[in-house]
Amino acid sequence: MRLDELNCVILCGGKSSRMGQDKSKLKIKNETLIEFQVRKMSQWFKNVYVSTKEDKFDQKFTIIKDVSEFQIYSPMLALYSILSFFKNEFVFILSVDSPNISENEILKMFAFINENYKIVVAQTPSYKHPLCGFYHSSLANTCKEFFKKNEQKIGFLFSKVKTKFVKFENENAFLNLNFYEEYEKFKRELK
Structure with missing residues (x-):
């Protein structure tokens, strides 16, 4: 199996409450953050999908909407x-607000998906990154069970499913743009 035979899904259905505005629509040079991420991930994956509660984009992305019975x-x-x-x-999952992920990090995680793991995610010295990694589609029902028990954090899966935490030293590669100051700093460093 090769990386370019797999699919990627970019998550952008959150509230962006800490940012104060929709992160996916933040401008990076001449494109939005979601356009930036889709363009970047399209270099390495067969297809790139966008996960959201509703289609809020002017561009034509292939959307995977949250199951509509739950609001x-x-x-x-x-x-x-x-x-x-x-x-x-396996599907690669990435949050829209993690713009520094490169092919190197993805390939290092990809190396473990042929083993007996159902989840392969990144881990840096300070944090496990549940929204940056590979998940096997057979976990859908397990996710549904956790959801129905009101256990909403993806980290709950790690104790129930064989998970590989791939260690990385570079925290900056896993930057999350949670606050406006982080977004401004990221834009400055792109120049």
Whole structure:
């Protein structure tokens, strides 16, 4: 199996409450953050999908909507909706607000998906990154069970499913743009 035979899904269905505005629509040079991420990930993956509660974009992205019967914001609901869309395959999941991920980090994680793991995610010295890694679609029902028990954090899966944490030293590669100051700093460093 090769990386370019797999699919990528970019998550952008959150509230962006800490940012104060929709992160996916933040401008980076002449494009939005979601356009930036889709363009970048399209270099390495077969298809790139966008996960969201509703199609809020002017561009034509292939959208995977959260299951509509539930009207809450939940990473577990998003993961359930995504994994239900695919059949018997690994999918790379990335949050829209992680713009520094490169092919090097993805390939290092990809090296573990042929083993017996169902989840392969990045881990830096300070944090496990549940929204940056590979998930097997067979986990959809497990996600649904957690969701129905009101266990909404993806980290709950790690104790129930064979998970590989791939260690990285470079925290900057896993930068999350949670606050406006972080976004401004990222834009300055892109120049």
